[in-house]
Amino acid sequence: MTHPAHGAVTLAEVWRGPFLESAHQGHAVVCDETGQIVHAWGVPEAIVLPRSSSKMLQALPLIESGAAKAFDLNTEHLALACASHQGAPIHVEKVGAWLDHIGRNDDDFCCGPQTSRDPDLRVAMIRAHEQPCRIHNNCSGKHAGFLTLAKHVGAGPNYVALDHPVQTACLEAFERMTQDSSAGHGIDGCSAPNFACTMHGMARAMATYAAASDDSPQGQLRNAMALHPDLVAGEGRACTRLMRAAGGKVAIKTGAEGYFIAILREQKLGVALKITDGATRASECAMAQILVKLGVLDPNHPEVLAYTNGVIKNWDGLETGYLRAAPALL
Template sequence: MATTPVAIEVWRGERVESRHRVRACVVDADGRTVLAVGDVDEPVFPRSAVKPFQALALLETGAADRYGVSDAEIALACASHGGEPEHVSLVEAWLKRLGLDESALACGPHPPLYAPAAAALIREGKTPRRVHNNCSGKHTGMLAAALQLETPTKGYEHVHHPVQRHVAAAIAELSGLEALPEPGIDGCSLPNHPLPLRGLARAAARLADPSGLAPMRAKALERVAHAMRAHPRLVAGTGRCCTAVMEATSDVVAKTGAEGVYLAAVCGRGLGVAVKAEDGATRAAEAAFLAVLDHLDALDERAKATLAPFMRPVLRNFAGLTVGRIAPVPGWPAAS
């Protein structure tokens, strides 16, 4: 088993206060491993990083065409959105067009991830609803697929439902696995199958370049990548790394997952990137993810300047004084 090296250091003044170990893998469109840091064959829960692949049920069943699903709605189906007003109103309108309301969503309610939107609810004396859940777009897409398949919408989140079987088969093919391990249950109640980081990177490479796949799947992946790049603010939202990366670059699709997971498809070069911070820290995952993109020359100088708050965050105390920084270990990932 490969030892996962320290990738990210947190400095307070001129002393390292904390260290994070991060695994990383890059795979090309032919399935060749370009970079492997740490154990990239041990399965990890990809969490929301697989949303672009979970959205394939919406497209491949024909539901997207039947219900006139827009690129914006496809982006929402891939999103971990912030619960901003635009996100919520689009989900509500989509549900209404399907003849459903938010009671059909299996995801539970939680406050918007975007703090000002959560504060606005409190000021208005309102409680969070299911449409505020960051996964509500993904769930709406799955409801559309269930309707298209003429299967019950109730229970669509269960592992043996036809929608989830479709998703699992797609993820297995894209990640190069004959079968997926038994899933855990994600925060939004859907199955989440653990994947080797190498397999997650391979799936991302096929999102970047699906040309070797069957035509229907290739077209669906092309639509997903196009929608995410066209609507980066719907994929995450204000102040979020995924949105910032896609706004700062011309050909990178980025998607985070909980517990320190990141995925990227570098579309112009057919590369898939997968990163996992072993301790689940977002601050480490973001900095490491961007270090890998930089290592691949996927970020120009303008993009690096724009993304500096995520690449090398400055730490400030409550008085606004600069007290430290977060940065990759010199040479990581090349020296790992």
Template sequence: MTGQRETGQAGRVIFTRGGLPESIHTVHVAVVDGGGQQVASCGDADLVTFPRSSSKPVQALPLALAAPELPGDELAIACASHAGTPEHLAVVARLLARSGSTVADLRCGTHPPFDPAAAADLIRRNEAPTPLHHNCSGKHAGMLLACVLNGWPREGYTEHAHPLQVRIRELHAELGSVTLNHVHAGTDGCSVPAFALPLHGMARIFARLAAPSGPLAPALERVFQAMTAHPFLIAGPGRLDTTLMPLVPGLAAKMGAEAFYGMALRETPHGPLGIAFKVQDGGERARPHIALAVLEALGVPVTEEMRALAPATLHNWAGREVGGVEVEVPLKWA
């Protein structure tokens, strides 16, 4: 068909039951080296898609640039999709106070904490969640501080035309090596702009985290160090980013809604790499299986502790084995 993009074989995660495929999740992967060149892919590396919260390291860059002395834990929470534990909330509150802001200034909305224990504790105390419990509250607190430090108004900081969001869109284009008109804008679940760009562009952004260069290098390095030094703050108990990063030397990883994932890898046989993948149907249960398969394909040793994050067998509530998981990641090297 005229105009149709040529793509390689897509990856798949196949959940089986009784020896038969029950669910199949299609996956697209892009891998970029430290020099910004795409070195491998699987499926459609040109797929234009929303990284959602995988964009948070980019969204935190204006803060990192404006506040070079900011403590690492506060920069980490600005990159986080946190679980709403007391530890998370304490860091968000500290970051929020730096701009003279309060919880009432957060425009992220409200949902119960992702962490079941934190959510249950609110119920026991007969307290309703506040915007502080929203998984994006750290990002919003960081955005408010970035506005104050740059002399931008705090009012309307979530709007597409606000100087902060204009700059964040420009950073996606600059770091992803795409033109600005190839960065498409939508609205995220927390009300800030969500930017979509080709998958290889997001892989390039994570490659820049793995191998910072140019004028943004100090800020990129600070974001990388904050994420890797504070994996608990990036997500929370039992969540993939928090559990995977300490198990892989030199890895900064960030999940996004609808089964997007970005990884900045500093230690591979191929040198520093940036990886971005999208499970096309948004099936988030496929994400850890693809993450481990990609790491293994890139020569990163996968330990038994890592494999426990993506079990190959399925069990029912009675503990009986009822199925399995098959993973296919046919990376095509450039």
């Protein structure tokens, strides 16, 4: 297998005064609804793990199996199934209500406990000497979806096992949407398998979601994400901020280690992006600039400028440099 850094191009730069201090390289692909590449940077056939950017693919069996309908899930449930949330009260409460609804509890989750990323809740829990639970895990919405699907099909409790019906359904959906035979898998931070594919395959899958009708499973997940940006990530997070800035015209989802996807409904385009050194700051910057290039983000919107031309300040508040998209994306 080719090393993922092979053929990567610079997509984001950090400048300090007149000096280029750091450069982040990666791959990015934009596909249309036919699966054809309309823009590419780096190597479209690079094989990588999409991490949490694949959550809308992992959520597809939840709808296709009939489980979502059987348990009367709404758009908030579907957005949470695709989320890497903050573990803020809004996320914890809604996932908790979902667990109650399906007759499950925190102990049924296979994801590990994770400290809330929400600053207020995190401090409050520390002061109260409360330990984080599995429901605080950023992937607990996805796992609530897994539990719902497992209950619907009458499968056992170890729903993250590779041969479990939940994961065989996820792999089938993943390969069908990407039109790639997965090169293998790694174990994600939440203990679920994460399947690898090409950058082209993921962009192709996202374009399929972009072109899907509103009532299709893909369209339902796309629309739920765009409708509830606060549930997909949370306050201060790039996914939420950029979806709000786009006014619902795009569904955006980050993944660990510098991965990002976007689903552009009106243009029927899908985007996949990977920063090879895993830097989130670079993936956020590059994705924002690509979405400006594709016409769904206003280049002068303050929320967009925070990523495409982000000012870097020192501890005394002095502007010392900036993070910006590389010339290749401009």
